[in-house]
Amino acid sequence: MASSLNDSRILVTGGTGSFGKRFIQRLFEEYPAIPRVVVYSRDELKQFEMAQQFPADKYPAIRFFIGDVRDAGRLKRAMEGVDTIVHAAALKQVPAAEYNPFEAIRTNVLGAQNVIEAALDSGINRVVALSTDKAAAPINLYGATKLCSDKLFIAANNLRGRRDIKFSVVRYGNVMGSRGSVIPFFLNRRSSGVLPITDPRMTRFNISLDEGVAMVLYSLENNLGGEIIVPKIPSYRIMDVAEAIGPECEKPIVGIRAGEKLHEEMVTASDSQNTIENDRYFVIIPMMHQTNQNEMSQKFAEYHKGTPVPHDFRYSSEHNDDWLTVAQIRDLIKLHVDPNHRA
DSSP, X not given: OHHHHHTOEEEEETTTSHHHHHHHHHHHHHOTTOXXXXXEESOHHHHHHHHXXXXXXXXXXXXXXXXXXTOHHHHHHHTTXXXXXXXXXXXXXXXXXXXXXXXXXXXXXXHHHHHHHHHHHTTOOEEEEEEEGGGXXXXXXXXXXXXXXXXXXXXXXXXXXXXXXXXXXXXXXXXXXXXXXXXXXXXXXXXXXXXXXXXXXXXXXXXXXXXXXXXXXXXXXXXXXXXXXXXXXXXXXHHHHHXXXXXXXXXXXXXXXXXXXSSOEEEOTXXXXXXXXXXXXXXXXXXXXXXXXXXXXHHHHHHHTOEEOOTTOOEEGGGOSOBOXXXXXXXXXXHHTOTTOOO
16 A cells, blocks of 8 residues: 555645645655645645645645646646546535535536546546535535536546546545534634524534545545445534533524535435445445446455445434544544643
């Protein structure tokens, strides 16, 4: 594994985001001989700030490309000399996508297709695209665009012909402490004495940024192409998060926002007939046309050392076997979000 990634030339779309910065930091920590890392994003200020974190004299492999995944030509230029793509760029805010639907489509769907076509034309060997639990049985536009993106990346394996390239997807839940998520929102509101609760029954999956990075690194090295990899991670109850952050605060119920679910799922009942599991992950196997699906399932099961899940199985946040307690949530906030947090 180390020798393979040490020899890789990697482009990260959305490279100045929370995931991109942590992923690139881990690359340099674990694979110091890596020859090229390209940060591809739209925001020159974020690139300038990131360049202070990764100065050229200490990180000679890093390159910064200003560009948008909507721009197919710029993507293709950025992929010159690259063999691996991690696609993290997306418009992710649910309310913004509801209000500006075609903007989300242009970035999350058309941008995904641009990445695929540029990769096919540029001699890329492997592509891993980041997805979200909101892409499983979506009810909001963000989730619907990410479902479309997932389908595009999986189907791209049908287009590779004789090219040595594999496309796959990783799907996971709420990243603890990510921008716009509930934990930093509650931390910021704690001083007001009021933590607004959308619905006391609400649950979510939880994953740390480092766990998400580790999952992408695993996927880069361990995918056949066509899989959607889903991690086995804990859930939390929104009331437990509020208690972990502000036990003394008032907690008025304000109602669910447009596009929100009470609970999230990452493997739907419809996916179950094409899903296997091993100790660490669920793997949703591609449905291939003109291919014996039983042979396909056996191939992926042997490769991933997995077994089929039961029919009608659902992996949802409210039916999880692993739940975070209030104390565990506090510990994770100290570890991953705010080391000075005290409740």
